[in-house]
Amino acid sequence: MEIYILYTIFLWSVVIAWSLLYICRNIIHVFKYFINCSIQLRITFLNCVLPEFLLLLLYTAANVIAIYYNALSSSKYFAIINLSLLFLGGRTNVIIDYIGITLRQYYIMHFWISIIVLIEAFIHIALRLEIGSFVPTQLSGIILMSLFILLHLAFVIRFVLKRLFHISPSYTFALYFHTLAALSILLCLGWHIWTTSLSFSFSWFIALGTAIIWVISLVLRIFKWYKYRTATLTINNSAEMDYTKITRLTIDTKSSFTTLPGSYIYINLPGQHSSACVPITWWSGDEPCRSRYMDILINRKIDTLPPNYKIRLGGPYGGTLSLGSFENILLAAQGIGIAAIIPFALSLVSRKFFSNNSLQALNDVTRNIDLYWQLDDNLQYNCAASYLDQLAQQLLSFTAHQQNGLPVVTLLRVFVIYPDEENSFTPVPQLPNVQNWYSYKSTTLEYFIKRINKVKSKPGRIGIAGL
Known part of the structure; x- marks a missing residue:
């Protein structure tokens, strides 16, 4: 079995395990004690506590080992797999909230995974250029990478303006820009897979799964809005x-x-x-x-x-x-x-x-x-x-x-x-x-x-x- 398939199984097994532990939180006292004690030790630069920091290190190590094992193949698949996790997004994802991941934990995870995806995408392009198989006609890949870089650049600019110059750009504009760029990335991902894969493949499976996850979250969020439509x-x-x-x-x-x-x-x-x-x-x-x-x-x-x-x-x-x-x-x-x-x-x-x-x-x-x-x-x-x-x-x-x-x-x-x-x-x-x-x-x-x-x-x- 290919390593990226094993990685996908492992990744979603962790998500499912987290969900089960959350649902059974009143039974599994040892796990709850571990999480509660973690508030004592905080990793300052990431604003996360020790167990979260260890999970981030484990996640990063899994990506590094897998790409080292087969960089050319793994980099593209891992970038797509990790990209799917970023679409557990929205301002608050109903699925993420249901399984007990807090908004702060999600923001840390979202930021860290986006950096990993960016690095893996760079590795994928660099290796394609090295072996000479990257052709200029693959416009979808160029646009996809450009959008991803633009999204990170916008975040850095907003951060610098706010922290160093005390200028707060419009939050509404930043929110809509982020959403539009994210949806454009998802569309370009489908376009890129379409131009590089002649048949239904594992990449298609992940891309469609990502779109389905985002749609499910959107529908659940709309349902919550509808439930309180008569609120005053x-x-x-x-x-x-x-x-x-x-x-x-x-x-x-x-x-x-x-x-x-x-x-x-x-x-x-x-x-x-x-x-x-x-x-x-x-x-x-x-x-x-x-x-x-x-x-x-x-x-x-x-x-x-x-x-x-x-x-x-x-x-x-x-x-x-x-x-x-x-x-x-x-x-x-x-x-x-x-x-x-x-x-x-x-x-x-x-x-x-x-x-x-x-x-x-x-x-x-x-x-x-x-x-x-x-x-x-x-x-x-x-x-x-x-x-x-x-x-x-x-x-x-x-x-x-x-x-x-x-x-x-x-x-x-x-x-x-x-x-x-x-x-x-x-x-x-x-x-x-x-x-x-x-x-x-x-x-x-x-x-x-x-x-x-x-x-x-x-x-x-x-x-x-x-x-």
């Missing part, structure tokens, strides 16, 4: 939020969705041509893991909605319950980052509050949660004040006891760090009146470092989530 959106700012640049939006989906901390949606916001990816900040309902209503916080001011405004909602995607397997949890956020962090506190507290049979099967072992929030401005507290009030009320109903005349809630401790002295324009954040929720003035990380050391001294494993 309202601006739900409090009077105290008028001085901030943050807007709170409440969405009535008209249909229940699964509530998972870390979930996000794509939504068309007024004044934007493309959908924005935003985390789900809050949900409410009578069921512990289902809700019809969600809140999102966005970092810009929206006073009114345009006439005949029609919401387009994609998702929810992502989310995890894995933090429930840690005895001690530290949640940390700076500024608007609280929008993505507070759902973890909401989920853990709600699961303790409802405590029904379905939740007991999840075996949450969490005993202590510390929520640390560093404000960019004193008034910024108002964007999440109502959420902290609701958390306090929920905790008071089942964990409170009295100390010094004030109720003390267990399980969740909150630390809000504000940057400015109190005056008529920047009042000190007023947390719910419980004994062990605190606010401090500081512009450094001294309190955060103290909390880390305090949490580390507690027995049990530690889970950390921060933004």
